[in-house]
Amino acid sequence: MKFESEVVHAGDRKRRDTAWVPSTTPIHLGTTYLYQSAAQLDRVFGHEEEGFSYSRYANPTNQALEELTTAIEHGFGSLATASGMAALQIAFQTALLDRPRSILAAPSIYGASVMLLDQILSPFGIDVTFVDVYDIEKLERAIAEKKPGCVFTESISNPLLRVAQIDRIAKFANSNGAALVVDSTFATPMLLRPLDLGANIVVHSVTKYLAGHGDVLGGIVITDKQHYEGLRMLSRIVGPVLGPFESYLTMRGIKTLALRFERQCQNAKILADWLAEHPCVDRVYHCSDPKHPDAEAINRLFTPGLFGAILSVEIKDANKDSIMAFMDRLKMIVPGTSLGDVHTLLLYPVMSSHRNVSPKMRERMGIRENLVRIAAGIENPDDIIADLDNALRLC
């Protein structure tokens, strides 16, 4: 099946041993499951027969979602988790189950991911080193020298939209015994599939594009064959699983992912082109820019014609006060701390995602005081442009 069909059908209508089957997967809230006999339940507990016994181990609604995400990311198996952060935590634990307790990570990752590595995993004895993954030779030297158990990167960085060469990183990580974990929240399987490029474990915050409507907090871990049993084993014990209601909403969201993301990418490109010509704009960051520092990787790895739905913009002569006033002038665009929703979202990194990064460090990261990030929604682009134009008018 092609992607557009797979998102609509995968995971649903699996059970055909009953007189009727609902056309879409219902929300199964039951926590325990009963069988014809104690002997059958015994076989289910013993993994001799497929089935459900207790919702922390597996749940029919979650399993339907997991089949769907496994299909669209070309994985072996998935685990739906309570948040993107819960997904990352169990992904790192899975990667390090039988490997050296060390992680090499990109520095330009999501703020809470830095804190997970630095303030949670590191004090528990995991050696964490940050290295510039966009300098591929430097990264290869670091992997050869450190021999880490895990290499971690995002497919597209926030908010400056650098693109990691996942295929090359995977080759080098795997040949040095490390698992490659990729947070592909910004890319979605529409732009690229990390497992096809050699990564071992993929993580999404489904809160963003996969659920897509700003009403679900959730995560997903998708693995290759080698890591799936370890992931399930950890989850059976620790239980960071998604609730069945959120699983249902996420499945419902993914059914329109192909339509939404294509429109969001189109809108982002229209906005990037329009903003580049705007007198109040210094610079636009978008993956469609032919002068993008990773243009070669974008060409090689992205689905042709799609450049992602996020762009960042430096506004001429703006400081914190004028950016806040600009945000207050927005009438339709939602100035919210997220991305991937059907409505266009605008975020000010200095105020939110990079608030706790020192100004000096921010400067080094290239995140200026006049930078805003826009996650294009599915609205008519004329309305998004009119809203931005009105808010920028007083720049």
Ligand SMILES: *Cc1c(COP(=O)(O)O)cnc(C)c1O
């Ligand atoms: C939002 C986000 C996360 C965290 O996900 P939650 O669902 O908020 O826990 C992790 N990585 C990236 C890239 C994100 O955008």
